[in-house]
Amino acid sequence: MEKKSTERVLGEFATRRTGNSLTLTVPKSAGIPAGKRFVLIIKEDGTLEYRAAKDNPWLDGEYADIDFKAELNDVGNYGQEPPIGKERVN
Template sequence: MEAIKMVNQQLSKGNNRLDLTGSIVGGEVKSRRTGHSISLTVPKAVKPKDGVVYTTFALPDGTLVYRPKAVNTDNPWLDGEYDHYDFEDALDDGLNYSNEQRVGKEL
């Protein structure tokens, strides 16, 4: 349960909470060295799909979480491109396109 709380803290962005309802326990796997990397096998019981790109989260206690990356990565609001940007800070600095003075024939 502690690992779930830690994952939820790491993923606490809107609806990105970890929900283990209906989860499948695939069994134990052992990490192994593959070249300069460490590999983990995904058990067949988990039924992974081929070719899916995953985002990996490594928690301080050693827990690894793999989440499928969003299919529509053309949207900068969903693909994480603006995750680091503080929009509220930009508004405080005066950035507000809705309050710009109208020029030309916008009316």
């Protein structure tokens, strides 16, 4: 069974200078929200490929409402306990 391609052409776009960089516009019809991060890959044949960057919960606000100090007080700070008995190595 042949797999159906989901690729679609949204148009042809030209780069434009923005300061010391070049900007490539993404049309709104692509459905990509503002602020979405991408990784640019240059393939061996010179083709440029943009891939969505993996989400980072530390940067995207997923952990913004967690009180880490309260969590440490509740469960302790693993690995920071003083050594007991034979574990002590000088």
